[in-house]
Structure formats: C-alpha cells, structure tokens
Amino acid sequence: MTQSVADHPILDPRFAPPFPQAVLPVLRNPQLRKNVAHAIDVIQAKRGRLVAEKTDWQELRTAGSALRAHVLENLGTYLEQFESRCTAAGGHVHWAADAAEARQITLDLLRQHNASDVIKIKTMTSAEIQLNPFLEAQGVHAHETDLAEIILQLGEQEPSHIVVPALHINRSQVREIFARTMGLKNLSDDPKELTNAARRYLRQKFLTIPTAISGANYLIAETGGVGIVESEGNGRMCLTLPQTMITIAGIEKVLPRFQDLEIMLQVLARSATGERMNPYTSLWSGVTPGDGPQNFHVILLDNGRSEMLRRPVERQTLKCIRCAACMNTCPVYRQTGGHAYGSVYPGPIGAILTPQLMHMHHAQSLPYASSLCGACYEVCPVKINIPEVLLELRSQVVNQERRQVGRVFDLMYIGLRMANFLFTSAWRFHLAQRLGRIGARLVTRKDGWIHSLPSIGGKWTQTRDLRGLPDQTFHEWWAARAKEAK
Amino acid sequence: MTAAISSRESILGRIRSAIQTPGMGLADAAVAYGALPRGYIQAGKLSREGTIALLIERLREYDAEVVECTPEELPAAIAAQLAASAKHTFVAPPGLPPSWLATGFDWKIDNDLDTAEIEKVDGVLTAATCAVADSGTIVLHHGPTEGRRVISLLPDWHLCILLASQVVETLPEYFDRVEQPPALATYISGPSATADIEMTRIKGVHGPRFLHVILVRDPDSPTQAPAMRPADTAPHKGR
Ligand code: SF4
Numbered sequence: 001m002t003q004s005v006a007d008h009p010i011l012d013p014r015f016a017p018p019f020p021q022a023v024l025p026v027l028r029n030p031q032l033r034k035n036v037a038h039a040i041d042v043i044q045a046k047r048g049r050l051v052a053e054k055t056d057w058q059e060l061r062t063a064g065s066a067l068r069a070h071v072l073e074n075l076g077t078y079l080e081q082f083e084s085r086c087t088a089a090g091g092h093v094h095w096a097a098d099a100a101e102a103r104q105i106t107l108d109l110l111r112q113h114n115a116s117d118v119i120k121i122k123t124m125t126s127a128e129i130q131l132n133p134f135l136e137a138q139g140v141h142a143h144e145t146d147l148a149e150i151i152l153q154l155g156e157q158e159p160s161h162i163v164v165p166a167l168h169i170n171r172s173q174v175r176e177i178f179a180r181t182m183g184l185k186n187l188s189d190d191p192k193e194l195t196n197a198a199r200r201y202l203r204q205k206f207l208t209i210p211t212a213i214s215g216a217n218y219l220i221a222e223t224g225g226v227g228i229v230e231s232e233g234n235g236r237m238c239l240t241l242p243q244t245m246i247t248i249a250g251i252e253k254v255l256p257r258f259q260d261l262e263i264m265l266q267v268l269a270r271s272a273t274g275e276r277m278n279p280y281t282s283l284w285s286g287v288t289p290g291d292g293p294q295n296f297h298v299i300l301l302d303n304g305r306s307e308m309l310r311r312p313v314e315r316q317t318l319k320c321i322r323c324a325a326c327m328n329t330c331p332v333y334r335q336t337g338g339h340a341y342g343s344v345y346p347g348p349i350g351a352i353l354t355p356q357l358m359h360m361h362h363a364q365s366l367p368y369a370s371s372l373c374g375a376c377y378e379v380c381p382v383k384i385n386i387p388e389v390l391l392e393l394r395s396q397v398v399n400q401e402r403r404q405v406g407r408v409f410d411l412m413y414i415g416l417r418m419a420n421f422l423f424t425s426a427w428r429f430h431l432a433q434r435l436g437r438i439g440a441r442l443v444t445r446k447d448g449w450i451h452s453l454p455s456i457g458g459k460w461t462q463t464r465d466l467r468g469l470p471d472q473t474f475h476e477w478w479a480a481r482a483k484e485a486k
Numbered sequence: 487m488t489a490a491i492s493s494r495e496s497i498l499g500r501i502r503s504a505i506q507t508p509g510m511g512l513a514d515a516a517v518a519y520g521a522l523p524r525g526y527i528q529a530g531k532l533s534r535e536g537t538i539a540l541l542i543e544r545l546r547e548y549d550a551e552v553v554e555c556t557p558e559e560l561p562a563a564i565a566a567q568l569a570a571s572a573k574h575t576f577v578a579p580p581g582l583p584p585s586w587l588a589t590g591f592d593w594k595i596d597n598d599l600d601t602a603e604i605e606k607v608d609g610v611l612t613a614a615t616c617a618v619a620d621s622g623t624i625v626l627h628h629g630p631t632e633g634r635r636v637i638s639l640l641p642d643w644h645l646c647i648l649l650a651s652q653v654v655e656t657l658p659e660y661f662d663r664v665e666q667p668p669a670l671a672t673y674i675s676g677p678s679a680t681a682d683i684e685m686t687r688i689k690g691v692h693g694p695r696f697l698h699v700i701l702v703r704d705p706d707s708p709t710q711a712p713a714m715r716p717a718d719t720a721p722h723k724g725r
Pocket of ligand 1: 207208209271319320321322324325327350376379381382383384
C-alpha cells in the first residue's frame with residue numbers, strides 16, 4: 001500500500017504526512033474549502049433546528065451515553081450473547097483480531113460463494129481495513145452503491161467525511177466524473193439528473209450481483225440482529241436481493257436489547273443529517289427463509305479496539321455511533337475538510353480514534369489538530385468528552401517523544417527539563433525569577449512590552465507580544481506588605 | 487478454522503483483561519442495565535386526534551400523499567388511489583383482505599414471486615405494523631399483510647394502509663408495543679432520498695419514489711382491529 005501521488009490525499013495513517021503539513025494544500029484550495037463550508041452550513045442549520053425542537057434532548061444524550069458506557073463495561077458478555085443468538089437465527093459469526101484477518105475472512109467467504117463481484121453498502125469499517133483495494137488485487141470487484149461512495153469510487157477520490165463522504169465535491173465535479181465514467185456526454189449538473197444517472201447505473205447491479213458486503217450501525221445482543229440506517233434505499237437493495245451477505249462490524253457496535261434502538265434512533269439521524277429519522281432503517285436477525293440473503297455472515301472486528309477499553313478516558317472513544325456531529329461543528333474541520341487528517345475517520349472523533357487504532361504508533365499529530373474549544377463534546381449525542389481524550393493522547397505522544405534519542409537534545413525538551421528543575425524547588429524558582437528579570441530587561445522595550453525573543457522563544461513572539469516582567473513578584477510584594485504592617 | 491477460534495479467544499481475552507470485572511455474566515449485566523437512566527420522554531402528550539394530525543403533517547412534509555377514510559370506505563379509497571396512479575400492475579402480499587384488491591387492475595400476489603417479476607410491476611399495496619407520528623415513521627415487520635421486504639422496495643410506487651389505532655406519538659411507545667422483537671423490520675420515514683450532492687435533497691434514489699398512505703379511522707381500541715393487528719405487536723411490554 002504505497003501511494004505517493006502528491007495531489008491524492010493519503011488516507012492511510014501509516015503513510016500520511018503530519019496534520020500541519022497535510023493541511024497546506026487544502027488551505028490553498030478555495031474551491032474545496034467552499035464546498036466543505038457549504039455542506040457543513042446546511043447540515044448544521046438542520047441539526048440545530050431539530051435538536052432544538054426535541055425537549056428531552058439532554059435526557060436522550062444522558063441515556064445514550066450511559067447505555068454505550070454500560071455496553072463497553074460488559075462488552076465480552078454482550079458479544080457472546082450476540083454470537084449465540086445470531087448463530088441460532090441462522091447466521092455465522094467470525095472474529096477478526098486485525099484488519100488483515102478481517103480482509104482474509106471476507107475474501108475466503110467470497111471465494112466460497114464464487115463471487116467475482118460484490119455490491120457494498122457504505123461502511124466505514126471496510127474503509128478502515130482498506131477492503132476494496134485488497135479485493136481488487138485478489139480479482140474481486142467491489143461496487144459501492146451509496147451515491148457519495150459511487151462518486152468517490154468512479155472519481156478515484158478519497159472520503160472526507162464519515163456521513164457525507166463526498167461533501168468536498170460539488171455538482172459540476174460530480175457531473176464531470178459521471179459523464180466520463182458512465183459515458184453520458186450530455187449529462188447536466190442538476191443534482192436530480194445526476195442522482196437518476198446513478199439509479200440507472202446501479203439498478204442492474206442490484207438485480208444481478210448475488211453477494212453483498214455491509215457494515216452495521218447496531219448489533220443487538222438480545223436478538224442476534226443487525227441494524228442499518230440509510231437514506232437512499234441502496235442498503236435495502238443490498239440487504240434484500242443478494243443471496244449472500246457479509247457484515248463487517250466493529251466489536252463496539254453492540255447494544256444489549258432491541259428496545260435500546262428507541263434511544264439510538266432518536267439521536268442518530270438528528271445528529272447526523274438533521275432529520276427526525278433517516279428514511280430507511282433495516283433490522284434483521286440471521287436468515288429468514290424466503291426473504292433476503294440465505295447465507296449470512298458477521299465478522300466482528302477488533303483491530304485495536306480491545307486495547308482502548310483498558311482505561312476509562314480512552315474507552316469513551318468506543319461509545320461513538322459515527323454520527324459526525326463532532327466534525328460538523330469543529331472549527332478546525334470546517335477549515336480543513338477531512339483529507340488532512342490522513343485517515344478515513346476525520347474530525348474530532350478521527351483525531352482520537354485514529355492514533356489509538358494505530359496503537360499510538362502513527363497519526364500522533366492528530367490529537368493536536370484541535371483548539372480544545374469543546375464544541376465536539378457539546379454536540380456528541382453519547383457525550384464523549386473528546387477534549388479530555390485529546391489531552392490524554394497528547395500527553396501520551398509527549399511521553400513517547402521525549403524518550404526518543406534524538407529528542408534528548410531538542411531545545412524544547414531541554415527547556416522543559418530546565419523548567420521542571422526550576423519549578424520543583426522554591427529557592428531555585430525565586431532565583432530564576434530574579435535572574436529572569438535581569439535577562440528580560442535586555443529584551444523589554446521602552447513601552448514595557450517584549451516584541452521579540454531570541455532563539456526558539458522567537459517562535460512565540462512571531463505572532464504576539466509579551467508584557468515585560470514586573471519589578472516585583474506577587475510573592476515579594478506580599479512579603480513586603482506583611483513587614484510594613486508590623 | 488483453528489485460527490478463527492483463537493482470534494475469538496484472544497479478542498474476548500483482551501476485552502476481559504481490559505475491563506477487569508471477571509465473573510460478570512448476563513445476570514450481573516442485566517442488573518446494571520436495569521439501573522440505566524431513561525429520563526427521556528416515553529409516552530407522548532398529544533390526544534388521539536393530535537397524534538394523527540401530527541403524523542399526517544410529517545408524512546406530507548416527506549412528500550407522501552395522505553388520505554383518510556372509514557373502514558367501510560377503505561376498498562373504494564384503495565381503488566381511487568390505484569386509479570389516480572394511472573398504473574396497472576400491482577404486487578400485494580398474500581395476507582391482504584380480498585376486498586382490498588380492487589378489480590380492474592392486474593394483481594400479482596407474492597407467493598415467492600421472482601425478483602424479475604416484481605421488478606416489472608408498477609406499484610405495491612401493503613398494510614403496516616405501526617406508525618410513529620413524531621418522526622413520521624411507518625413500521626413494517628414484514629408479516630403476511632406487509633409482505634416480504636423486496637415487494638415494498640422494488641416498485642416505484644407504494645400505497646400503504648395504516649389504521650388509526652396503529653399510530654403512536656413517540657418512538658418509545660412503538661417499542662413498548664413490541665412484545666417479541668421481529669426477525670425482520672423496516673422503518674420508513676419518507677421516500678428514498680439523498681443529499682449527497684451539495685446537500686440538495688433529491689427524492690427517489692433506489693427505493694419507491696412515491697409513497698401514498700390511506701389512514702383508516704378504525705375504532706380506537708387496538709383489539710377491535712383484528713384483521714390488521716399484526717401478530718407480533720401487543721399493547722404492553724415490561725421493561
Ligand atoms: S464522537 Fe460523538 S459526535 Fe463524533 S461521530 Fe462519534 S458519536 Fe458523533
């Protein structure tokens with residue numbers, strides 16, 4: 001998996017450039033920024049209206065948060081229950097420790113069913129494990145069926161959002177892609193006409209390709225059922241017409257009971273697309289004779305998730321229901337769009353999820369791709385305290401870095417070690433203050449401000465001024481005041 | 487297959503060692519589950535009339551066409567809708583009352599019809615399991631009167647018959663009515679739609695583009711709607 005085309009974003013965290021570097025081409029692309037800002041404004045306005053009308057929104061968030069936390073605390077139990085109920089209903093459950101194993105299980109199943117083509121419902125999990133390029137290399141062609149995913153697949157583009165993955169592409173760009181790849185010279189850029197073109201393009205595929213792959217929004221432990229929410233009906237097509245269905249789901253997707261959907265369905269569509277309910281929700285348990293796929297497989301994917309359970313702060317990450325509200329509200333995402341994150345999971349959730357999926361070996365710049373303003377926490381329907389997780393991950397990144405040999409002589413770390421030395425003893429601190437005051441005189445101008453500092457301090461003063469140090473510290477003033485009083 | 491078994495054990499092992507509550511089984515989980523907060527609105531506050539008016543408003547917002555009638559008027563109302571559609575061939579699930587299948591149209595009854603045959607029909611007529619006014623959602627549990635999933639998916643035009651007694655105000659009220667979780671369920675909130683191109687809402691990508699609903703003013707008690715009350719719903723469910 002090497003990809004080096006400069007204008008193609010690299011959504012593999014192992015090879016992606018660090019965030020500050022990756023944003024540069026985006027910030028210089030006004031068209032892209034306009035497309036992203038427009039899409040986000042529309043979703044945000046709709047979400048705002050529909051959340052405001054829900055008088056029990058905070059109670060729903062509290063319930064959703066507690067439910068998801070409860071699932072994670074009892075994850076093993078619920079996964080086993082799901083497995084036994086799903087199996088009893090005629091499904092087959094497979095367990096994949098990592099991406100490679102999930103891909104291999106998928107391929108083996110496809111081979112068992114002699115599949116050379118497969119239709120797909122939009123799934124983030126499959127993007128996470130980079131399934132499509134793998135299948136392609138093995139001679140199985142995966143056809144995406146969600147409109148946005150078709151745009152990306154035919155246009156050879158990467159997703160930039162987890163709910164509306166092609167939001168960075170505007171209508172004339174879609175027209176160009178469809179006209180070129182579907183051979184429709186006279187296509188206009190009217191979204192209705194473009195949508196119709198996709199409908200026609202896919203209809204035959206739905207009716208003839210007997211194997212499908214999906215993700216899952218919910219696994220229901222009590223029933224062994226799986227739930228998928230969608231808008232277009234491509235999901236229903238894939239869940240109904242083929243003979244074989246392979247569902248790839250992260251192990252955290254489980255809910256204890258059927259009834260829990262009453263919470264999840266009330267918060268998901270409102271948060272994701274600003275609708276009271278998404279047009280279609282499909283639920284099925286195992287195999288139903290005469291209705292839908294008669295071979296049903298679920299692959300439960302770990303891929304780093306079980307490690308995140310260890311500590312409560314990081315564990316929150318797995319409560320996520322992938323609604324994308326956090327990226328829609330994020331002031332950073334709004335400016336950069338999704339590609340700069342170098343992961344299929346962008347935005348605030350991507351900034352905490354991606355490095356952890358990489359066992360903190362890659363994507364270490366992402367926890368810094370945030371102003372810590374807290375907007376993501378405020379909108380998150382399951383109350384993930386994203387800023388708290390970001391800070392925790394930042395500290396892990398720093399701990400990693402400072403142990404690296406090269407960093408021992410890094411000016412920043414030398415400075416921090418010195419600060420540590422000075423700040424941990426009162427007399428060293430006071431001495432430093434006195435010396436600092438003398439030193440500061442050299443750089444303080446007549447107006448009482450420091451306009452530029454030498455050495456790495458210059459980076460700080462590049463964009464801001466510092467007030468000069470006062471002649472007396474508070475501590476000294478307090479001591480002097482006490483003496484006077486006597 | 488041994489590799490798969492070992493992945494199962496290793497994943498469950500990692501989960502158990504991470505959470506460090508050995509011995510936690512379903513029984514303990516159920517106790518903790520019972521204590522989870524559920525402070526959100528359970529039952530709605532609207533009157534029957536208010537609930538039905540809200541549902542109609544929501545369905546119309548989704549561009550669905552809604553007409554109302556009494557149980558006696560239903561066959562005529564169905565015939566009128568079919569005639570107005572200017573379509574001719576319709577598919578229907580096997581459990582519908584014969585009086586619904588208006589004469590003068592070509593009916594295909596779905597006793598395991600071929601997909602190719604369903605693909606050719608102009609429209610579909612089904613009953614429903616329930617409807618949720620708050621979100622304008624029609625619930626199908628795919629029993630004998632709602633039919634297999636494919637018949638309400640492939641045809642471009644869907645006429646759905648809903649009883650007033652099946653309408654609830656809130657989503658939790660629907661879940662309260664479900665005694666046994668269904669093996670199959672589809673929740674439909676408006677016709678198939680996409681906003682993937684510049685967030686412009688376009689109706690009708692793959693599912694039916696046209697949704698018509700006849701709301702039947704049956705007597706208010708669910709027990710008095712025998713033909714329509716699906717076997718798998720019941721008025722109460724303990725939490
Ligand atoms: S972190 Fe919260 S807001 Fe972000 S996608 Fe997940 S559930 Fe939605």
